[in-house]
Amino acid sequence: MAAAAALTATTAAPWVRAQALEKTKVTIAVGGKNLFYYLPLTIAEELGYFKAEGLDVNIVDFAGGARALQAVVGGSADAVSGAFEHTVNMQFKGQPMRAFVLQGLAPQIVLGVNPKTLPNFKSIADLKGKKIGVTAPGSSTNIMLNFVLAKAGLKPSDVSVIGVGASNGAVAAMRSGQIDAISNLDPVITLLQRSGDLRIVVDTRKPAEAERVFGGPMPAGCLYAPVPFVDKHPNTVQALTNAMVRANKWIQQAGAGDIIKVVPESYLLGDRAVYIDGFLASKPALSPDGAFPAKGAETAFRALGSVDDKLAAAKLDLNAVYTNAFVQKANAKYPKG
Structure with a gap:
């Protein structure tokens, strides 16, 4: 009897979890999925972290982050795995986006x-x-x-x-x-x-050089979505964040050989040794826990303003372009990944 009850609890868990989600099928747009910039996204997908949270995630790859952003604006994707600075730019354009989990501490560009x-x-x-x-x-x-x-x-x-x-x-x-x-x-x-x-x-694969170039911490790859989506789907956003935080932590503990076993063969561009070198060069710039640095939005605003006088003169609410609330819960749930 006890065994039957345990089996029922085990099989029911994903269903119960999925019921709590406002949306189980989520489309994420990304610009250059094979890049180390987006490695946590691939790890979360390949290791089944999204599925473990009750999500059915469809990742659509584009030639660059600007096109991935267009997919969300056009309504064909729910969220973007893209560069943090787009959230600042979009608030300026009157289409507010909010970043909710970080993938990159530095741009890696x-x-x-x-x-x-x-x-x-x-x-x-x-x-x-x-x-x-x-x-x-x-x-x-x-x-x-x-x-x-x-x-x-x-x-x-x-x-x-x-x-x-x-x-x-x-x-x-x-x-x-x-x-x-x-x-x-x-x-x-x-x-x-x-x-x-x-x-x-x-x-800017080196966080210290990135800070010198940009004059402060410059958050890079992250998951962001239109503010209404984040507000209406908090449990879904939490599930996405949980999966990404687990991926971030797995990467920090992984060696190059572990990464090669997980990522698709096409990512290697025909040369495993180059891919290993690239991973080792990029690893310091990947986020260990998904949290956004306190002054990151200011740095992104300055960078964008340096080439756009109108944006530089704008009064923006930089606290609204990101939140660490979901990341804090994810880290409490998965302290070790």
Whole structure:
């Protein structure tokens, strides 16, 4: 009898949990799912953490974060796995978004030049008039490029920005000389660096360098959604956060070999050694617990304002673009992941 009761309790648990969720089927849009920037999302999916929370998650991959954001604005996705600064930009545009769990402590974006087309590169000023590849126009790779250009006295219009994606297309564009520089992420960066097709200029995979570049903590990849979605679906958002916090903690304890066993083969871009190097370079920039730094929204606002005078002059409620409430509960539930 006791065994039967225990079996009933075990089988009922997912049903009971799912009943408590306002929405069990959730679509998440992401721009470049194979990137280490979004590794916690893949880990949560592949290790079944979303399912363990009673969620049926569909992840739709786009060429860049700006396109993933468009999917949510257009209503074809519920949430975005994307760059934190989009939440600041969207409040300015009157379409408020709220970030609820962090994936990246630092942007992990690397700006590098092409040694073939710019052999005599000396400073950012040398990029004037050049072609620069980003994952997609308007994405975080583009925003960081604009910020670095602004610090050197250049406007976004002083360069030609070309969307090259976040995979083999980006690698091919550099190797063929179609672009003179690139703002992108791992594993693309490590692949280009190893083959001698990239000279690194700015490296925000290192949290300390990211803080120097941006003048403060710059939160990176996160899950965010329209504020009405977060307000109407608190249990669903909590379930998503629980899964992501577990993934963050699993990554912190994992070795490169563990990661390779979990991620899809296509993520390796044909070179396991490069993927391992990329993971080791990016791991320090991944969040250990999903929490947003207190001054992160201010840093993102300054970065965006440096290339947009209207945004810089705007009075925004930066406390409204993120919350740590869901993360605090997730960490209490899964103290060890």
